[in-house]
Amino acid sequence: MTKVTFIQPDGTENTVEAEPGMTLMEAAVKNSVRGIAAECGGACSCATCHVYVEDAWREATGEPEAMEEDMLDFAFDVRPSSRLSCQIKLTEELDGLTVRIPEKQF
Amino acid sequence: MSVDVIKTDVVIIGAGPVGLFAVFELGLLDVKCHVIDILDRPGGQCAELYPEKPIYDIPALPVVTGQQLTDQLMEQIEPFGAEYHFNEQVDTIERIEDGFRVGTDTGMQFECKVVVIAAGGGSFTPKRPPLPGIEAYEGTSVFYSVRKMEAFKDKDVLIVGGGDSALDWTLNLQPVAKSLTLLHRRSEFRAAPASVQKMLELVDGGDISFKLGQVTTLHGDNAQLTGVTVKGADGSTFEHPTEVMLPFFGLTMKLGPVANWGLNLDENLIPVDTEKFETSEKGIFAIGDINTYPGKLKLILSGFHEAALMAQAAHRIVYPDKKLIFQYTTSSSSLQKKLGVK
Numbered sequence: 308m309t310k311v312t313f314i315q316p317d318g319t320e321n322t323v324e325a326e327p328g329m330t331l332m333e334a335a336v337k338n339s340v341r342g343i344a345a346e347c348g349g350a351c352s353c354a355t356c357h358v359y360v361e362d363a364w365r366e367a368t369g370e371p372e373a374m375e376e377d378m379l380d381f382a383f384d385v386r387p388s389s390r391l392s393c394q395i396k397l398t399e400e401l402d403g404l405t406v407r408i409p410e411k412q413f
Numbered sequence: 414m415s416v417d418v419i420k421t422d423v424v425i426i427g428a429g430p431v432g433l434f435a436v437f438e439l440g441l442l443d444v445k446c447h448v449i450d451i452l453d454r455p456g457g458q459c460a461e462l463y464p465e466k467p468i469y470d471i472p473a474l475p476v477v478t479g480q481q482l483t484d485q486l487m488e489q490i491e492p493f494g495a496e497y498h499f500n501e502q503v504d505t506i507e508r509i510e511d512g513f514r515v516g517t518d519t520g521m522q523f524e525c526k527v528v529v530i531a532a533g534g535g536s537f538t539p540k541r542p543p544l545p546g547i548e549a550y551e552g553t554s555v556f557y558s559v560r561k562m563e564a565f566k567d568k569d570v571l572i573v574g575g576g577d578s579a580l581d582w583t584l585n586l587q588p589v590a591k592s593l594t595l596l597h598r599r600s601e602f603r604a605a606p607a608s609v610q611k612m613l614e615l616v617d618g619g620d621i622s623f624k625l626g627q628v629t630t631l632h633g634d635n636a637q638l639t640g641v642t643v644k645g646a647d648g649s650t651f652e653h654p655t656e657v658m659l660p661f662f663g664l665t666m667k668l669g670p671v672a673n674w675g676l677n678l679d680e681n682l683i684p685v686d687t688e689k690f691e692t693s694e695k696g697i698f699a700i701g702d703i704n705t706y707p708g709k710l711k712l713i714l715s716g717f718h719e720a721a722l723m724a725q726a727a728h729r730i731v732y733p734d735k736k737l738i739f740q741y742t743t744s745s746s747s748l749q750k751k752l753g754v755k
Contacts, residue, residue, distance in 0.1 A: 346534070346666060350463040354663065377603040380575045381663035383542055384627065385598050411543035413665055 309397045312405040313340045313358075325397050331406065332356040332393035342408035349393040354381040355413060356392040358406040368395050368404070383413055418522045421447045421496075422731045424515045425529045426503050429457020431701030431716030432531030433486040438724035440493030441748055444731050447523060448495055449515075451502045451536045456483035458533055461664065472714060482713075492753045502536055506674045512696065527727045530683065530692070530699040531716070534666035542573075542660050544631050554638035555631075555658050559586070565657060567591045571641065573628060574661035580604035582659060583612055583621065593621045594653065596643065600625060624653065631658075671703070679705055689726035690719045696730055698723045 311334055312322045321341075325334035335343035335356070344355035351374055360368050365388060371379065375394045379385050392406070423439055425432045428450035436446050454460055459468075459479030467476045477485075498521060505516040512526040539557035541547060547555055559565070559582055570590040572583050575597040581604075583595045595612065602609045615621045629650065630642040640654040668681045676683055677693040682705035685692055692699050700723050701716035709715070728737050742748045 347458075347462040350466045352462045352466075353665070355665070376599075376601070380598065380603055381540065383662070384629075413540040413543060413662065 309399060309402045314407045315341060316408060316410045327398050329397050330393050331395040331397060335392060343392060344412045345393060351375055351378055351391060351394055354378045354391060357382040357409055357412055358390055358392045359386055359388045360390050361405040364404050367401060384409055416520055416522050418524050419447060420524045421445050422525060423527045423529055423727060424523050424525045425531055427457060427531035427533055428455040429531060429533050430459055430482055430486055430713050431720055433490055434717050435529055435531060435700060435720040436490040436493055436495040438721045439727060441751060442724055442728040444727055446495040449498045449501050449503055453499050455487055459483050461537055504670050526731050528697045530703055531701045532671060533702045536667060536669035537664040538667045540662040540665045542662060546631055549636050550638050553636040562589050565590050569656045571596060571655040571658045575602040576661060577604045578661040580608040580612055584608060587615055587621050595621060595623045596626055598627050690723045691726060
């Protein structure tokens with residue numbers, strides 16, 4: 308199992324367990340984590356599962372691919388650490404991954 | 414403006430896969446349909462959210478994209494001659510003596526015996542940037558679409574975004590506006606390359622300006638925008654004076670006017686029975702993702718099933734004196750005639 312932590316804008320932390328192979332978005336939705344809307348269900352076409360990856364984890368999660376970078380144009384308050392959580396596939400190496408949820412997904 | 418009322422058997426709200434297949438099932442029973450959708454083309458979420466994404470759970474189609482599914486449904490229902498009204502949002506449904514009167518946001522009026530709500534997750538509406546106080550400027554200084562270009566004549570216009578809508582309106586409004594600035598978070602655009610090229614030429618010619626950054630604060634008073642604060646790509650902020658802002662951040666699904674139609678709702682879904690998929694209002698049916706009942710699964714295939722059963726009940730309302738005989742398309746010559754089989 309891979310443990311991942313979501314930090315809400317108010318500082319509340321939700322740590323959930325996910326099976327490797329799931330996406331970070333799926334781990335959030337399955338555990339009813341607030342603030343991940345995921346309207347399109349993981350098709351990388353809505354930008355409502357936007358998260359900020361904590362600095363320590365940015366190298367491990369990597370950079371967004373071109374399609375995801377395009378989709379981030381439809382997110383709000385995009386930062387260098389911005390990712391769409393439906394595009395982060397969880398692996399054993401990402402055990403402990405911590406991300407912040409933006410104030411609003413729109 | 415005079416309003417011609419369109420008379421038909423059934424108005425279907427929503428041109429997603431389930432709304433489209435309802436045309437088929439109703440058509441086999443000689444029920445005529447008009448289909449209304451807020452998007453500019455058929456397909457609903459399949460066309461808007463995942464046209465290129467493969468779907469794996471449509472019976473007998475091991476893999477099909479949202480766009481292919483839409484195209485094939487349009488081909489399948491073509492014999493029934495339904496009429497489509499795109500870029501229209503149904504605002505009102507009123508009960509009249511012999512059925513319903515349905516009205517859209519542009520003033521179209523329909524009279525029908527049956528209404529079928531196949532509205533999926535609701536209507537696609539432009540995303541509103543979560544900027545404090547933006548509501549106060551909407552309709553006066555902040556616009557999510559352009560209905561009349563004249564409204565932007567001799568104005569200082571700020572367009573935000575990097576997609577096709579942002580680029581198209583940059584090109585279209587440039588000759589009309591007093592000044593035009595395009596603001597985008599990066600120097601790459603997901604818009605059509607030809608539009609990007611034209612935009613860059615306008616920048617080079619000094620006809621418009623392009624700035625990198627994201628809006629963080631709105632300034633103004635009495636619903637009149639005077640400027641915005643922008644966080645630049647390097648993290649520094651700057652002020653940009655403007656009278657008008659057009660943010661283009663794509664679409665999101667909102668329940669929309671469905672809530673005003675006097676139907677019982679359960680957490681933004683419409684409860685229906687599982688025999689006819691009828692709502693709390695007789696003659697108004699709900700099929701596909703918008704409905705709920707014990708055991709409901711939000712699958713396209715479930716919506717197809719719901720459309721077939723709904724059609725039987727709709728037939729009884731449209732043709733109260735006709736007895737419905739169940740037939741198969743494989744063997745019924747009358748069904749094959751309707752389908753145009755030669």
